Amino acid sequence: MRQPPEAVAVRPARRGDLDRVIAIDAAVTGLPKRSYWLSVYRRYSGAGRVGRYFLVADSVGEVRGFIIGDVRDWEFGSPPCGWVFAIDVEPRFRVAGIGTRLLAAICANFRRAGVFKVRTILAHDNTLILSFFRSQGMMAAPFIPLEMDIEV
Template identity: 30%
Template sequence: MASPEFRIERAGPGDLRELHELEVKCFGKDAYSKATLRFLLTDSRCISFKAVMDDGSLAGFIIGRLENIGGKTVGRIYTINVDPRFRRIGIAKALMKKIEAEFAAWGCVEIILEVAVDNRPALELYKSLGFKFTRLLKDYYGPGRHAYEAKKLLSESIIRSR
Protein backbone atom coordinates (compact mmCIF):
# COMPACT_ATOMS: atom_id res chain seq x y z
CA MET A 1 0.00 0.00 0.00
CA ALA A 2 1.34 3.45 -0.94
CA SER A 3 2.02 6.07 1.72
CA PRO A 4 -0.60 8.77 2.02
CA GLU A 5 0.24 11.93 0.08
CA PHE A 6 0.74 15.31 1.72
CA ARG A 7 1.83 18.79 0.71
CA ILE A 8 3.68 21.53 2.60
CA GLU A 9 2.07 24.99 2.68
CA ARG A 10 2.59 28.23 4.55
CA ALA A 11 0.73 28.42 7.85
CA GLY A 12 -0.68 31.65 9.21
CA PRO A 13 -3.03 33.23 11.75
CA GLY A 14 -6.05 31.74 9.99
CA ASP A 15 -4.78 28.29 10.97
CA LEU A 16 -4.54 29.11 14.69
CA ARG A 17 -7.44 26.96 15.92
CA GLU A 18 -6.29 23.83 14.08
CA LEU A 19 -2.63 24.33 14.95
CA HIS A 20 -3.41 24.84 18.63
CA GLU A 21 -5.57 21.69 18.70
CA LEU A 22 -2.70 19.69 17.21
CA GLU A 23 -0.18 21.30 19.59
CA VAL A 24 -2.33 20.17 22.54
CA LYS A 25 -2.79 16.71 21.02
CA CYS A 26 0.98 16.31 20.66
CA PHE A 27 2.26 18.04 23.81
CA GLY A 28 -0.62 17.95 26.30
CA LYS A 29 0.02 20.15 29.33
CA ASP A 30 3.35 21.24 27.82
CA ALA A 31 1.67 22.69 24.72
CA TYR A 32 2.11 26.32 23.81
CA SER A 33 -0.94 28.41 24.66
CA LYS A 34 -3.20 29.72 21.94
CA ALA A 35 -1.92 33.24 22.75
CA THR A 36 1.70 32.16 22.28
CA LEU A 37 0.92 30.46 18.97
CA ARG A 38 -1.00 33.57 17.85
CA PHE A 39 2.05 35.70 18.67
CA LEU A 40 4.37 33.37 16.75
CA LEU A 41 2.04 33.20 13.73
CA THR A 42 1.83 37.00 13.52
CA ASP A 43 5.46 37.87 14.34
CA SER A 44 7.20 39.08 11.18
CA ARG A 45 10.37 37.21 12.23
CA CYS A 46 8.55 33.86 12.39
CA ILE A 47 8.30 31.28 9.65
CA SER A 48 5.59 28.65 9.74
CA PHE A 49 4.57 25.76 7.52
CA LYS A 50 1.90 23.10 7.73
CA ALA A 51 1.61 19.64 6.22
CA VAL A 52 -1.79 18.96 4.71
CA MET A 53 -3.01 15.55 3.60
CA ASP A 54 -4.68 15.19 0.19
CA ASP A 55 -8.07 15.06 1.93
CA GLY A 56 -7.37 18.45 3.57
CA SER A 57 -6.56 17.09 7.05
CA LEU A 58 -3.88 18.94 9.00
CA ALA A 59 -1.07 16.43 9.45
CA GLY A 60 1.58 18.59 11.06
CA PHE A 61 3.19 21.99 11.40
CA ILE A 62 6.40 23.74 12.29
CA ILE A 63 7.14 27.24 13.58
CA GLY A 64 10.56 28.82 13.63
CA ARG A 65 11.89 32.30 14.19
CA LEU A 66 14.77 34.39 12.90
CA GLU A 67 16.91 35.55 15.82
CA ASN A 68 20.13 37.48 16.27
CA ILE A 69 22.53 35.68 18.58
CA GLY A 70 26.01 37.06 19.04
CA GLY A 71 25.74 39.17 15.90
CA LYS A 72 24.73 36.29 13.63
CA THR A 73 21.33 35.37 12.25
CA VAL A 74 20.12 31.99 13.43
CA GLY A 75 16.88 30.11 12.97
CA ARG A 76 15.24 28.77 16.11
CA ILE A 77 12.67 25.99 15.91
CA TYR A 78 9.93 26.71 18.44
CA THR A 79 7.65 23.77 17.77
CA ILE A 80 7.14 20.90 15.37
CA ASN A 81 4.10 18.66 15.57
CA VAL A 82 2.88 15.66 13.59
CA ASP A 83 -0.54 14.17 14.20
CA PRO A 84 -0.05 10.64 15.59
CA ARG A 85 -2.24 9.29 12.76
CA PHE A 86 0.28 10.50 10.19
CA ARG A 87 3.63 9.71 11.80
CA ARG A 88 6.40 7.70 10.12
CA ILE A 89 5.57 8.85 6.56
CA GLY A 90 8.16 11.64 6.33
CA ILE A 91 6.13 14.65 7.43
CA ALA A 92 8.49 15.83 10.18
CA LYS A 93 11.50 15.48 7.89
CA ALA A 94 9.72 17.38 5.09
CA LEU A 95 8.75 20.19 7.48
CA MET A 96 12.31 20.42 8.82
CA LYS A 97 13.81 20.52 5.33
CA LYS A 98 11.34 23.20 4.24
CA ILE A 99 12.07 25.49 7.17
CA GLU A 100 15.82 24.85 6.83
CA ALA A 101 15.67 26.07 3.23
CA GLU A 102 13.71 29.14 4.33
CA PHE A 103 16.18 29.89 7.12
CA ALA A 104 19.06 29.56 4.64
CA ALA A 105 17.31 31.93 2.22
CA TRP A 106 17.11 34.50 5.04
CA GLY A 107 20.87 34.19 5.64
CA CYS A 108 20.79 32.09 8.80
CA VAL A 109 24.09 30.42 9.58
CA GLU A 110 22.70 27.95 12.10
CA ILE A 111 19.51 26.33 13.36
CA ILE A 112 18.94 25.86 17.09
CA LEU A 113 16.28 23.81 18.86
CA GLU A 114 15.58 22.13 22.16
CA VAL A 115 14.35 18.56 22.48
CA ALA A 116 13.38 16.43 25.48
CA VAL A 117 16.08 13.90 26.35
CA ASP A 118 13.46 11.11 26.34
CA ASN A 119 11.89 11.99 22.95
CA ARG A 120 13.65 9.21 21.06
CA PRO A 121 11.85 9.69 17.69
CA ALA A 122 12.72 13.41 17.65
CA LEU A 123 16.32 12.75 18.71
CA GLU A 124 16.71 10.25 15.86
CA LEU A 125 15.13 12.66 13.36
CA TYR A 126 17.38 15.56 14.32
CA LYS A 127 20.48 13.36 14.27
CA SER A 128 19.55 12.10 10.78
CA LEU A 129 19.23 15.72 9.63
CA GLY A 130 22.73 16.61 10.82
CA PHE A 131 22.00 18.23 14.17
CA LYS A 132 24.60 17.98 16.94
CA PHE A 133 23.48 17.82 20.57
CA THR A 134 25.56 20.56 22.14
CA ARG A 135 24.50 20.70 25.77
CA LEU A 136 22.16 19.34 28.39
CA LEU A 137 19.55 21.79 29.68
CA LYS A 138 18.65 20.56 33.16
CA ASP A 139 15.03 21.00 34.25
CA TYR A 140 14.23 22.75 30.93
CA TYR A 141 10.67 21.39 30.88
CA GLY A 142 10.28 21.48 34.68
CA PRO A 143 11.86 19.68 37.64
CA GLY A 144 13.59 16.49 36.48
CA ARG A 145 12.54 17.01 32.84
CA HIS A 146 15.69 17.74 30.88
CA ALA A 147 16.32 18.75 27.28
CA TYR A 148 19.20 18.82 24.86
CA GLU A 149 20.08 21.90 22.90
CA ALA A 150 20.75 20.87 19.31
CA LYS A 151 22.43 22.89 16.57
CA LYS A 152 23.02 22.53 12.87
CA LEU A 153 25.36 24.71 10.86
CA LEU A 154 23.57 25.69 7.68
CA SER A 155 26.74 26.48 5.79
CA GLU A 156 27.51 22.74 5.71
CA SER A 157 24.17 21.80 4.16
CA ILE A 158 24.29 24.68 1.69
CA ILE A 159 27.77 23.68 0.53
CA ARG A 160 26.67 20.04 0.12
CA SER A 161 23.65 21.03 -1.99
CA ARG A 162 25.69 23.01 -4.52
Protein backbone atom coordinates in the same frame (compact mmCIF):
# COMPACT_ATOMS: atom_id res chain seq x y z
CA MET B 1 -4.26 6.43 6.63
CA ARG B 2 -0.59 6.98 5.69
CA GLN B 3 0.05 9.09 2.63
CA PRO B 4 3.27 9.50 0.68
CA PRO B 5 5.07 12.75 1.56
CA GLU B 6 4.63 14.01 -2.01
CA ALA B 7 0.86 14.22 -1.28
CA VAL B 8 1.71 16.78 1.41
CA ALA B 9 2.41 20.43 0.65
CA VAL B 10 4.33 22.58 3.13
CA ARG B 11 3.09 26.19 3.15
CA PRO B 12 2.90 29.19 5.49
CA ALA B 13 0.25 28.88 8.20
CA ARG B 14 -3.05 30.71 7.76
CA ARG B 15 -5.42 31.93 10.44
CA GLY B 16 -7.85 29.15 9.50
CA ASP B 17 -5.20 26.50 10.31
CA LEU B 18 -5.03 27.43 13.98
CA ASP B 19 -7.77 25.09 15.22
CA ARG B 20 -5.91 22.12 13.69
CA VAL B 21 -2.56 23.33 15.05
CA ILE B 22 -4.07 23.70 18.53
CA ALA B 23 -5.64 20.23 18.29
CA ILE B 24 -2.37 18.59 17.18
CA ASP B 25 -0.45 20.32 19.98
CA ALA B 26 -3.13 19.38 22.52
CA ALA B 27 -2.94 15.74 21.40
CA VAL B 28 0.79 15.77 22.23
CA THR B 29 0.85 17.97 25.35
CA GLY B 30 -2.69 17.59 26.73
CA LEU B 31 -3.08 21.40 26.86
CA PRO B 32 -5.08 23.42 24.27
CA LYS B 33 -3.30 26.79 25.00
CA ARG B 34 -5.52 28.77 22.57
CA SER B 35 -4.32 32.25 23.60
CA TYR B 36 -0.69 31.12 23.33
CA TRP B 37 -1.26 29.87 19.77
CA LEU B 38 -3.05 33.06 18.76
CA SER B 39 -0.08 35.02 20.04
CA VAL B 40 2.40 32.78 18.17
CA TYR B 41 0.37 33.18 15.00
CA ARG B 42 0.39 36.97 15.30
CA ARG B 43 4.15 37.01 15.87
CA TYR B 44 5.20 34.39 13.31
CA SER B 45 2.74 34.64 10.40
CA GLY B 46 1.75 37.13 7.77
CA ALA B 47 3.49 39.77 5.72
CA GLY B 48 6.39 41.64 7.23
CA ARG B 49 7.45 38.82 9.59
CA VAL B 50 11.05 38.88 8.39
CA GLY B 51 13.02 35.85 9.54
CA ARG B 52 10.03 34.21 11.26
CA TYR B 53 8.45 31.05 9.91
CA PHE B 54 5.27 29.23 10.88
CA LEU B 55 4.73 26.45 8.32
CA VAL B 56 2.13 23.72 8.08
CA ALA B 57 2.03 20.38 6.26
CA ASP B 58 -1.20 20.38 4.27
CA SER B 59 -2.69 17.22 2.84
CA VAL B 60 -5.77 17.84 0.67
CA GLY B 61 -6.71 20.83 2.81
CA GLU B 62 -6.08 19.17 6.19
CA VAL B 63 -3.21 20.29 8.41
CA ARG B 64 -1.15 17.22 9.43
CA GLY B 65 1.70 18.96 11.20
CA PHE B 66 3.55 22.21 11.72
CA ILE B 67 6.97 23.72 12.38
CA ILE B 68 7.90 27.12 13.80
CA GLY B 69 11.24 28.86 13.94
CA ASP B 70 13.14 32.05 13.34
CA VAL B 71 16.48 33.57 12.50
CA ARG B 72 18.27 34.84 15.61
CA ASP B 73 21.09 37.32 15.23
CA TRP B 74 24.13 37.17 17.48
CA GLU B 75 22.27 35.44 20.28
CA PHE B 76 24.81 34.42 22.96
CA GLY B 77 27.51 35.77 20.68
CA SER B 78 26.68 33.30 17.91
CA PRO B 79 26.55 34.46 14.27
CA PRO B 80 22.97 34.52 12.88
CA CYS B 81 21.43 31.06 12.74
CA GLY B 82 18.03 29.42 12.37
CA TRP B 83 16.19 28.16 15.45
CA VAL B 84 13.40 25.57 15.39
CA PHE B 85 11.35 25.86 18.57
CA ALA B 86 8.31 23.74 17.72
CA ILE B 87 7.56 20.76 15.49
CA ASP B 88 4.61 18.43 15.72
CA VAL B 89 3.05 15.89 13.39
CA GLU B 90 -0.41 14.50 14.06
CA PRO B 91 0.25 11.08 15.67
CA ARG B 92 -1.62 8.97 13.09
CA PHE B 93 0.34 10.53 10.21
CA ARG B 94 3.82 10.08 11.66
CA VAL B 95 6.72 8.06 10.23
CA ALA B 96 5.60 8.94 6.71
CA GLY B 97 8.15 11.67 6.02
CA ILE B 98 6.07 14.70 7.04
CA GLY B 99 8.47 15.81 9.81
CA THR B 100 11.35 15.54 7.33
CA ARG B 101 9.43 17.68 4.82
CA LEU B 102 8.67 20.33 7.46
CA LEU B 103 12.29 20.58 8.61
CA ALA B 104 13.56 20.72 5.02
CA ALA B 105 11.10 23.52 4.25
CA ILE B 106 12.09 25.70 7.20
CA CYS B 107 15.77 25.08 6.42
CA ALA B 108 15.11 26.27 2.84
CA ASN B 109 13.70 29.48 4.33
CA PHE B 110 16.74 29.86 6.59
CA ARG B 111 19.03 29.36 3.59
CA ARG B 112 17.15 32.05 1.63
CA ALA B 113 17.55 34.35 4.65
CA GLY B 114 21.32 33.80 4.42
CA VAL B 115 21.88 31.49 7.40
CA PHE B 116 23.47 28.09 7.06
CA LYS B 117 23.14 26.59 10.54
CA VAL B 118 20.01 25.40 12.34
CA ARG B 119 19.63 24.79 16.07
CA THR B 120 16.99 23.48 18.41
CA ILE B 121 16.64 22.43 22.05
CA LEU B 122 14.84 19.40 23.41
CA ALA B 123 14.00 17.68 26.67
CA HIS B 124 16.49 15.00 27.79
CA ASP B 125 13.72 12.40 28.06
CA ASN B 126 12.12 13.09 24.67
CA THR B 127 13.80 10.24 22.81
CA LEU B 128 11.33 10.48 19.91
CA ILE B 129 12.26 14.03 19.00
CA LEU B 130 15.94 13.21 19.59
CA SER B 131 15.73 10.25 17.17
CA PHE B 132 14.03 12.48 14.62
CA PHE B 133 16.57 15.32 14.81
CA ARG B 134 19.49 12.87 14.80
CA SER B 135 18.03 11.24 11.68
CA GLN B 136 18.10 14.66 10.03
CA GLY B 137 21.80 15.10 10.79
CA MET B 138 21.58 17.31 13.88
CA MET B 139 24.25 16.75 16.55
CA ALA B 140 25.18 18.15 19.98
CA ALA B 141 25.89 21.88 19.82
CA PRO B 142 28.64 23.83 21.64
CA PHE B 143 26.11 25.37 24.07
CA ILE B 144 24.81 24.28 27.47
CA PRO B 145 21.27 25.17 28.58
CA LEU B 146 21.12 26.44 32.18
CA GLU B 147 18.19 27.44 34.37
CA MET B 148 17.27 28.35 37.94
CA ASP B 149 14.19 29.18 39.96
CA ILE B 150 13.65 32.91 40.59
CA GLU B 151 12.60 33.55 44.16
CA VAL B 152 9.15 35.08 44.54
